[in-house]
Amino acid sequence: MSEPNTMTEPDVTIRPDITMEPDSTIEPDGTVEPDSSMKPNNTVELDSSMEPDSAIEPGPMVNPETAGSPHAQHTSPPSFYDGSLSHSVTAVKLFSGQIFTVHTDLLCYWSPKLRAMLEYKTEELKLDLDVQVFRIVLHWLYTKEILGLWDHLQSSRPLLTVHLTHGGQEIKDQEAYYRQQDLYYAVETYIFATTYDIRVLRNMIMDEIYHSPTSHLVSYAVVLKAYHHLPPTSSLLTYFVDEYAEFYTEDLDEQVELVLRKKLPNEFLVSWLLKSMDSGFKKKKRTLDNYIEPTSW
Numbered sequence: 137m138s139e140p141n142t143m144t145e146p147d148v149t150i151r152p153d154i155t156m157e158p159d160s161t162i163e164p165d166g167t168v169e170p171d172s173s174m175k176p177n178n179t180v181e182l183d184s185s186m187e188p189d190s191a192i193e194p195g196p197m198v199n200p201e202t203a204g205s206p207h208a209q210h211t212s213p214p215s216f217y218d219g220s221l222s223h224s225v226t227a228v229k230l231f232s233g234q235i236f237t238v239h240t241d242l243l244c245y246w247s248p249k250l251r252a253m254l255e256y257k258t259e260e261l262k263l264d265l266d267v268q269v270f271r272i273v274l275h276w277l278y279t280k281e282i283l284g285l286w287d288h289l290q291s292s293r294p295l296l297t298v299h300l301t302h303g304g305q306e307i308k309d310q311e312a313y314y315r316q317q318d319l320y321y322a323v324e325t326y327i328f329a330t331t332y333d334i335r336v337l338r339n340m341i342m343d344e345i346y347h348s349p350t351s352h353l354v355s356y357a358v359v360l361k362a363y364h365h366l367p368p369t370s371s372l373l374t375y376f377v378d379e380y381a382e383f384y385t386e387d388l389d390e391q392v393e394l395v396l397r398k399k400l401p402n403e404f405l406v407s408w409l410l411k412s413m414d415s416g417f418k419k420k421k422r423t424l425d426n427y428i429e430p431t432s433w
Contacts, residue, residue, distance in 0.1 A: 213280075221241050222240070222241050224239065224240040225237050226238055226240045226260065227261070230263055230265055232267055238274065240258045246336070247332040249331075249332045269321055269325050269328060272285065273325060282341065285321050285325070285341075286318075286348070286349060300392065300395065305395060307392060310357060314355070314358065317354065318354075319350060322345050323358055323361060326338060326342070326345070326366075326372055330366055330370065335429050339431065342375070346427065347424075352382075353383055354376065356393050356396035356400060363404060372427070374426075377411060378411065378422060378426075380408045381417060381418075
């Protein structure tokens, strides 16, 4: 026996928050099939770029004076941690031909001179710099730590040999003699930091030199190199003068140093002499603060 053909009305539930458009249709099974234009009355359509207020992270602060430049100056060191370090990189090519890839933001942040050089051309930067010296600089850029200044003192080095010519009045290779000095890497890094105006790095190198494991008096070769590359107001030059004024005695000079002494600039000799004769200078206790420059960092 067949069941009676009883027609029942479908249960249709109309949601109060849905506006039914005229062309909406009701399917036989009783469901409402809205067209694509149907939206809940109380629904706000958000742009995909909008995020909740709590998820908005402040961007890196920049100096308004340089905000219009391609590499605006950050007011704090750019870093991976807060996302302020961009993906822009610069290939640094050294005189030796070796190439290092460095984040452009770091170069621009620490050095106003490098920032000017990289203002509109960031692809490559050429530097006449010792490879080890640049490694020291590179490590500092990313970590703010000085590493490698004294590594050569721990390793076995060839004996220091100097060839004098012209009856013992000239050094055959003065540059090679300078490169064998204990303070070579420290002074070269300091010169780099001065050339490109990285004051924080200068101060940290000055700290290293002040507390260096070497003797107080550096070779005249170091003094000559420093005077050739640093401005007269340099704290490092002042330090060398002070060290000689306090600790020098004639018996410290070997033959090669006597040859180099004849080449010392008058500025150094006069400053050395005046401080040696100044009783007040010898009574005054010197500290590292005498050679540290003020910085905002």
